[in-house]
Amino acid sequence: MSGFSFDEIREKKFNEIKRRYPKIDSLMLPGLWLIQEQEGWISLDAMKYLAKKLETTPAQVYSVATFYTMFNLQPKGKYHICICKTLSCKLNGSEKIKETLQKELGIKAGETTKDGVFSLEEVECLGACDMSPVISLNDEYIGNLNEEKIKNIIKELKDAAKDS
Ligand code: FES
Known part of the structure:
Protein backbone atom coordinates (compact mmCIF):
# COMPACT_ATOMS: atom_id res chain seq x y z
CA MET A 1 0.00 0.00 0.00
CA SER A 2 1.50 3.33 -1.06
CA GLY A 3 1.90 6.11 1.51
CA PHE A 4 1.29 8.74 -1.14
CA SER A 5 -1.74 9.80 -3.10
CA PHE A 6 -2.72 12.93 -4.98
CA ASP A 7 -4.82 15.37 -3.01
CA GLU A 8 -8.12 16.45 -4.50
CA ILE A 9 -6.65 19.37 -6.47
CA ARG A 10 -3.85 17.30 -8.06
CA GLU A 11 -6.16 14.39 -8.78
CA LYS A 12 -8.41 16.77 -10.66
CA LYS A 13 -5.48 18.31 -12.54
CA PHE A 14 -4.11 14.85 -13.37
CA ASN A 15 -7.46 13.75 -14.80
CA GLU A 16 -7.76 16.95 -16.84
CA ILE A 17 -4.30 16.39 -18.35
CA LYS A 18 -5.11 12.72 -18.93
CA ARG A 19 -8.04 13.69 -21.13
CA ARG A 20 -5.69 15.70 -23.37
CA TYR A 21 -3.04 13.01 -23.87
CA PRO A 22 -3.80 10.04 -26.08
CA LYS A 23 -1.04 7.88 -24.58
CA ILE A 24 -0.91 7.30 -20.85
CA ASP A 25 2.91 7.25 -20.69
CA SER A 26 2.91 10.87 -21.90
CA LEU A 27 1.67 11.70 -18.42
CA MET A 28 4.99 10.82 -16.83
CA LEU A 29 6.43 14.35 -16.64
CA PRO A 30 3.16 16.11 -15.75
CA GLY A 31 2.57 13.44 -13.10
CA LEU A 32 6.00 13.98 -11.58
CA TRP A 33 5.44 17.76 -11.59
CA LEU A 34 2.14 17.34 -9.78
CA ILE A 35 3.79 15.21 -7.10
CA GLN A 36 6.53 17.78 -6.63
CA GLU A 37 3.99 20.60 -6.57
CA GLN A 38 2.08 18.80 -3.82
CA GLU A 39 4.94 17.51 -1.66
CA GLY A 40 7.94 19.64 -2.63
CA TRP A 41 9.81 16.46 -3.55
CA ILE A 42 9.28 13.01 -5.05
CA SER A 43 9.49 10.04 -2.70
CA LEU A 44 9.76 6.39 -3.68
CA ASP A 45 6.18 5.91 -2.45
CA ALA A 46 5.03 8.68 -4.77
CA MET A 47 6.90 7.05 -7.69
CA LYS A 48 5.15 3.75 -6.99
CA TYR A 49 1.83 5.56 -6.88
CA LEU A 50 2.48 7.26 -10.23
CA ALA A 51 3.69 3.99 -11.78
CA LYS A 52 0.39 2.38 -10.88
CA LYS A 53 -1.56 5.27 -12.39
CA LEU A 54 0.51 5.12 -15.59
CA GLU A 55 0.34 1.33 -15.79
CA THR A 56 4.12 1.11 -15.79
CA THR A 57 6.84 0.02 -13.38
CA PRO A 58 8.26 2.05 -10.48
CA ALA A 59 11.70 1.55 -12.09
CA GLN A 60 10.48 3.37 -15.21
CA VAL A 61 9.23 6.30 -13.13
CA TYR A 62 12.46 6.27 -11.13
CA SER A 63 14.60 6.41 -14.27
CA VAL A 64 12.73 9.49 -15.52
CA ALA A 65 12.66 11.22 -12.12
CA THR A 66 16.40 10.73 -11.66
CA PHE A 67 17.23 11.85 -15.21
CA TYR A 68 15.92 15.41 -14.79
CA THR A 69 17.69 17.63 -12.26
CA MET A 70 14.56 19.73 -11.69
CA PHE A 71 12.95 16.91 -9.76
CA ASN A 72 13.78 16.84 -6.06
CA LEU A 73 14.36 13.34 -4.77
CA GLN A 74 15.00 14.47 -1.19
CA PRO A 75 12.86 16.75 0.99
CA LYS A 76 13.86 20.33 0.36
CA GLY A 77 13.67 23.50 2.40
CA LYS A 78 10.71 25.86 2.20
S1 FES B 1 25.35 28.86 -17.53
FE1 FES B 1 23.35 28.84 -18.28
S2 FES B 1 22.15 29.58 -16.63
FE2 FES B 1 24.15 29.43 -15.83
Missing part, protein backbone atom coordinates in the same frame (compact mmCIF):
# COMPACT_ATOMS: atom_id res chain seq x y z
CA TYR A 79 13.04 27.97 0.07
CA HIS A 80 14.96 25.74 -2.28
CA ILE A 81 17.82 27.57 -3.97
CA CYS A 82 19.65 26.16 -6.98
CA ILE A 83 22.84 27.88 -8.02
CA CYS A 84 24.03 27.35 -11.57
CA LYS A 85 27.62 26.15 -11.83
CA THR A 86 27.96 26.08 -15.62
CA LEU A 87 30.32 28.20 -17.73
CA SER A 88 28.51 31.54 -18.27
CA CYS A 89 27.54 31.72 -14.62
CA LYS A 90 30.97 30.62 -13.52
CA LEU A 91 32.63 33.34 -15.63
CA ASN A 92 30.27 35.90 -14.14
CA GLY A 93 30.91 35.06 -10.51
CA SER A 94 28.69 32.12 -9.48
CA GLU A 95 31.43 30.78 -7.21
CA LYS A 96 31.29 33.94 -5.12
CA ILE A 97 27.49 33.75 -5.03
CA LYS A 98 27.71 30.15 -3.84
CA GLU A 99 30.21 31.04 -1.12
CA THR A 100 27.99 33.91 0.04
CA LEU A 101 24.93 31.67 0.11
CA GLN A 102 26.77 29.01 2.07
CA LYS A 103 28.02 31.59 4.55
CA GLU A 104 24.65 33.34 4.96
CA LEU A 105 22.73 30.07 5.33
CA GLY A 106 25.33 28.17 7.33
CA ILE A 107 25.07 25.13 5.08
CA LYS A 108 26.99 23.65 2.16
CA ALA A 109 25.52 23.01 -1.29
CA GLY A 110 23.49 19.79 -1.08
CA GLU A 111 22.29 20.50 2.46
CA THR A 112 19.14 21.79 4.16
CA THR A 113 19.15 24.10 7.19
CA LYS A 114 18.18 22.42 10.47
CA ASP A 115 14.94 24.42 10.66
CA GLY A 116 13.97 23.20 7.18
CA VAL A 117 13.67 26.75 5.82
CA PHE A 118 16.48 26.72 3.24
CA SER A 119 18.11 24.14 1.03
CA LEU A 120 20.90 24.78 -1.41
CA GLU A 121 21.90 22.84 -4.47
CA GLU A 122 24.42 23.32 -7.26
CA VAL A 123 23.02 22.52 -10.69
CA GLU A 124 24.02 22.58 -14.33
CA CYS A 125 22.88 25.36 -16.69
CA LEU A 126 19.42 26.66 -15.81
CA GLY A 127 18.92 27.87 -19.36
CA ALA A 128 19.03 31.53 -18.38
CA CYS A 129 22.66 32.27 -19.27
CA ASP A 130 21.78 35.79 -20.46
CA MET A 131 21.15 36.74 -16.84
CA SER A 132 24.14 34.95 -15.34
CA PRO A 133 25.02 34.41 -12.60
CA VAL A 134 21.60 33.03 -11.86
CA ILE A 135 19.80 31.07 -9.16
CA SER A 136 16.38 29.52 -9.05
CA LEU A 137 14.40 30.12 -5.90
CA ASN A 138 11.63 27.55 -5.88
CA ASP A 139 9.99 28.22 -9.28
CA GLU A 140 11.43 31.68 -9.85
CA TYR A 141 14.68 32.62 -11.60
CA ILE A 142 16.75 35.47 -10.23
CA GLY A 143 19.70 36.66 -12.24
CA ASN A 144 22.42 39.28 -12.64
CA LEU A 145 23.39 38.55 -9.09
CA ASN A 146 26.16 40.05 -7.06
CA GLU A 147 27.15 39.58 -3.45
CA GLU A 148 25.03 42.43 -2.15
CA LYS A 149 21.93 41.38 -4.09
CA ILE A 150 22.08 37.79 -2.86
CA LYS A 151 22.62 38.92 0.74
CA ASN A 152 19.51 41.11 0.50
CA ILE A 153 17.46 38.27 -0.95
CA ILE A 154 18.47 35.95 1.89
CA LYS A 155 17.73 38.61 4.48
CA GLU A 156 14.24 39.14 3.05
CA LEU A 157 13.57 35.41 3.01
CA LYS A 158 14.78 35.00 6.58
CA ASP A 159 12.50 37.86 7.68
CA ALA A 160 9.57 36.33 5.80
CA ALA A 161 10.23 32.94 7.42
CA LYS A 162 10.24 34.56 10.88
CA ASP A 163 6.89 36.24 10.22
CA SER A 164 5.19 33.10 8.96
